[in-house]
Amino acid sequence: MNDNNLIRYFFFLATSIVIIAGLKIASEILVILFLAIFIASILSSLLTFLKNKNIPIFFAYIVSLSILILLSLLLAYVINISLKDFIENLPSYETRINELIVDSIIYIEQTGYKVNKDEILQALNFSSFVGFTTNIIGSIGTFLSKFVLVIIGVAFILAEAKSIQTKLKIIFQNNAQKLQHVNLFSKNIQKYFLVKTFTSFLTGFIITLILMYFNVDYPILWGVIAALFNFVPVVGSIIASVPAIVLALMNLDINSTIYITVLYVIINISISNILEPKLMGKELGLSPLVIFFSLILWGWILGIVGMFLAVPITMTLKIAFDSNSETKWIGIMMSNLAKKQEKKRS
Template identity: 70%
Template sequence: MDAINLKNYFFYVASFVVILAGVKMSSEIVVILFLAIFISSIFSSLLKLLQKQNIPKVLSYFFILVIVIFIGFMLAYVINISLKDFLTNLPIYEEKLKNLILNSIHLVQGYGVEIDKTKIMESLNFSSFFGVTTNIIGSISTFLSKFLLVVIGVAFILAESKSFQTKLKVIFRNNAKKLEHFNLFSFNIQKYFVVKSFTSFLTGFIITIMLSFFGVDYPILWGVIAMLFNFVPVVGSIIASFPAILLALMNLDVNATIWVSIFYIIINISISNILEPKLMGKELGLSPLIIFFSLIFWGYILGIVGMFLAVPITMTLKIAFDSNTSTHWLGILMSDLSRKKIRNKE
């Protein structure tokens, strides 16, 4: 029996590796499929709400498609226009950054500290320095150019949503408990994506207003970046804030830059650590360790877009485990129980 179990384990591991290799090779298609499923999960709730208001199904369906297309094209338009303008002004920003570093060196030298500014300026590669931001924005822009395929996928999934429920009832007609587990899984998935999308939009919207108030260049672009990177916990908010803070430092005074940094911290902590957990509930929390490794894993498998999808995919797996009594222990291992432990101690 032990030999048979061992063979089974090796079979499962080998199958898992082969599947992952296939996913990595077809990552462009898999990313489009995942995004279509996730976006459909968000808008299926709106579709049900519209139908409850006695709005015809066809009108509800086309209304949602118009919203999805509008959001997609607006994101692509804002990022492409802002990126072109940013690249045009890149030499100006490089020169401003050089002057900023030189002024900082002179300031430090004024306190008697000897610094070889020639070596420092030679060691700094400003093109690569700004290239990080450009590459990130360029990757998002390239991906949004394929958004039409995502919209087509969303259209077909939403069109099949009603008949899919009927199919499930036929499949599980002799097993009501499995149907209940699947409905619980579906409800929690929709809840997660709706809340996460709302908090991400709120983060981007508030940051856009804040940057506009301080006069930072391209506030809408950095707001969109903040919204997208809100799907990448901890690291995402830092990466999203870096370009805007750097531009504030080059174009504004030090006091304004400090205030921009403080507001970035306040906005992200207030929404991600206070509002989001209240809306989602403790049962939808992921362990920080799981989040960290999921970012590395899915980033490697699916590229930079995989980092945006890492937490949604991992959360989907956790919810699937939680929805079934036989795999509930896996959901517990993936959960963040730190708050629960603190309350128990108290």
């Protein structure tokens, strides 16, 4: 590596740090922008479908926005009502979990071990569970409170969709390959979000039915959270399952809690590892390590919304790196080459 290349890489590193700092400062605006772009990419498929059914473009536009508004209002209503009821019932939950801890201590003491009950009750403070759950619901509530601006952004993006395509054709009129590359990337992102939306809805629906069957409190709320956190790879399903499993432990017997935990695992593994890859048709092409650290990075920059958008944003960056010969090595480092090598061997 010569001095010029070294200077160039340090320049890229310094520039990246400045850009990340700028993204962090502008996170409030970027969250709205990114959400509007990705939601519009989903609704554009519905808009195209309605247009192909010979529905006038204006009515197709109104129907698409109406569906988005109705779903947003429904989510806001369910979370608001459930959160108020959950807070009102906190004292009874605290009493129940303390009783469970005391019963567990008594059982341990019967086996011959000496346990300090006061220290354990103090260490296993119920407020930690309450704080964890309310933080999850509160973050989703904050996210929904900004959704009016997101909906307005989606409306403008859908209205400009046709002209954006025309502008791209003008920009790349002398480079058809780049235009094809941009269109392919747009289709892949759109396909990812459509499949992820469907599998997330399916996950939330099944979880809601299971929790209703076992009479766990707030089954619709935990189903909504399971659906939303299905967008977060690796850790999303784990985070979404904690409140429901703890409530099951407080209100049901240990066998029912084990059944619910096992069903959570089966549902998430079946949908995420079996159904999603079949519907996607191909791998995302991102290394699991890159996915994990992208969750941390974009979660830090954009908050909880950044975790939902970590994979598509990182995919965007990877494609940008792949398109430049000087940065292609970064795209290779971000790739999941293990899958490709397995396919070649087979």
